[in-house]
Amino acid sequence: MKTSARTRRVGLYIRISDDREGAGLGVKRQEDDCRELAASLGWNVVEVYDDNDMSASSRRKKRKGYHRMLADIQSGHIDAVIAWHPDRMYRQPRELEDLMDLLDDLDVELRTVRAGAIDLTTPDGRMTARIQVAIAKREVEHRAHRIKRKVQQLVEAGKIHNSGHRPFGYDRIYEGTGSRRKIIExxxxxxxxxxxxxxxxxxxxxxxxxxxxxxxxxxxxxxxxxxxxxxxxxxxxxxxxxxxxxxxxxxxxxxxxxxxxxxxxxxxxxxxxxxxxxxxxxxxxxxxxLTTALKYPLSGLIRCTCRVPHVIGEPCDCKEQGLKHHRMRVSPRADRPVSIYTCQKDGGGCGARTIQVPDVEKAMETLVFARMEEVEAAVVEDLDDPRPALEEKLGNMEARVAELEVELDEGDRPVKEITASIQRIKGRMAKVQRELAELTVKKNVTDVGAAELRVEWENYSVPRKQAVYRGLIEEILIHPATRPFNVFNPKRIEVRWK
Missing domain, CATH: 3.90.1750.20 (Putative Large Serine Recombinase; Chain B, Domain 2)
Known part of the structure; x- marks a missing residue:
């Protein structure tokens, strides 16, 4: 390494990975030691580069102080660096190589409090630095392994990780102070x-x-x-x-x-x-x-039959044809102050069929009350709840997936064969989960009771009315208007119940 008798402009690089007290005491001690070394060398401290509570082994977080120091070396603002130890500056082989490339042909001295001078200009010096950083890298990997094992133990014991934000619904109790205090409850x-x-x-x-x-x-x-x-x-x-x-x-x-x-x-x-x-x-x-989803209880359920016309009361074959009924959206009526559901042309609708929102809402209230009475009667006749059987079926499939994953780890069968089996089972699991979800919502809706629903309906918020409709209805089909066109015909409405 080149030397010079002149007074050097030195930058102090200080860093600590884990500041548990949150008070910066660790980096303050490093700075004091580095300043003492600079004074003994007769160097002038012009900058302090501080990366408190920052790991040198993490690639996720950029060390701002370190990169500012590299920029100042390149610009000539400083021509010497003092750190407490080499691993304060680099713990990754890649970072060391980048630093050596930067220092080529530059008259910059590197000193440390604990390890003395670092000579990155000679083959022997570079070899020593590479050995040191390889050892540091190994220590980092061992530490990472220990942390992962600790996390796994916490997971298995159902304990709290000492990280993350306070979860909503809970107050977090700590031991100690500072940003790295320990969570105990x-x-x-x-x-x-x-x-x-x-x-x-x-x-x-x-x-x-x-x-x-x-x-x-x-x-x-x-x-x-x-x-x-x-x-x-x-x-x-x-x-x-x-x-x-x-x-x-x-x-x-x-x-x-x-x-x-x-x-x-x-x-x-x-x-x-x-x-x-x-x-x-x-x-x-x-x-x-969309605000319409909050203003109108039937939003998202109203469909036009223009794409797949069929006779009221007969099964619709839209699924067999691979088609869907076109969704009708709310818009204002031009000739009077009332909102209407319209089959709009965008997306392939007919652009012509409409029905007034108050008419369809009033008709649907009558229909849903009647449907609730039918459901209550059916529940009295048939007390069997299909959900326990579905939950058992889902549990069996989950157990089978777990068994296949063990086989995958053991490697006794071809990977492709096992993963294909897992995907098939997960597809069937998704179908059972959808069925369970629909049954759960329907049960929660019907548990209210038809009589109570009639009494409380006017006090229900729009989202709660939406919940009742969505729990009972798959879609509401709107058929063409009939003569006389100025008189609402409730037969235009066809409900496909769940």
Missing amino acids: DRLNEDEARYVAEWADRALEGETLYSLVVDSVEKGIKTSTGGDFTYQAMRALLRSGRISGRKEHKGVIVGKAVWPGIISVEKSDALRALLDTKTEEYREEHGER
Whole structure:
């Protein structure tokens, strides 16, 4: 390494990976030692590059202080660097190689408090540095392995990870202070837990997640990080195993946790199946956050038969033809102050068929009350609930998938053969989950009772009315208008019940 008797402009690079106290005491001690070395060398400290609480082995987070130091070396702002130890600057072989490339032909000295001078200009010096960084890399990998094993132990024991934001519905109890304090307990936050339980019930009654999000925003309910709820945040909350007192790892529930549950395991399982089934449907219908979905109870259910006309009362063969009835959307009527459902041309509709919103809503109220009475009568005659049998079937398929995954790890059978079997079973599982989800929503809706529904209907919010309709109805078909055209004909409405 080139040397010079002149007073060098030195930059101090200080870093600590884990500042548990959160007070920067570790980097402060490093800075004091580095300044003492600079004074003994007669060098002038012009910059301090601080990467507190920052790992040198992580590629996810950019070390701003380190990269600022490299830029200052290249520009000539500093011509010497002092660090407490070489591994404060680099713990990855790639970083060392980049540093050596940068220092080629530059008169820059590197010194450390603990390891002395670092000579990256000679073959022997470079070899020594490469050996040191290889040893450091090995230590990092061993540490990563120990951390993964610790995480696995926490998962298996259902314990709390010492990371992440406070979960909504719980108060987090810590030991110690600072940003890296240890989490020792999650206790129920009574106010937030009430919201979670309410949202879970409303979702199980068929209410859309977007209506829950809008309701939470209107009430000023914030997430645990202080922001408004979004569709993704609401879905993640209600789908999590945490709210039922269970440990979840990488999307899979692995067992009972040490914290208390807010809702029952049965409700949680039903919610997870329902949300997994309905996600694409919700995204399709509410992806643009259309206000019509919140203003009109029948939005998303009204369909025009222009694509697949058929006789009322006879089975529709649209599925056999690979076609769908065209969705009708709400728009204002030009000649009077009333909204209408219109089969719009965009997307292939006829662009002509309409029906007034008040007419179809009034007719549907009568039909749904009658349907609820029929369902009640059917329940009295047949008390068999198909859900336990479906849940048992689903459990058997999950067990079979687990067995196949063990076979996959053991390698006794061809990988392609096992993965194909797993995919086939998961396809059948998805079908059972959809069936369970629909039955759960329908049961929650019909549990209300026809008499109670008639009394309370006017007090129901639009989202709750939507939930009742969606729990009972697959789609509502609108047939062509009949003469006289100025008189509403309820026979134009054909309901396909679930």
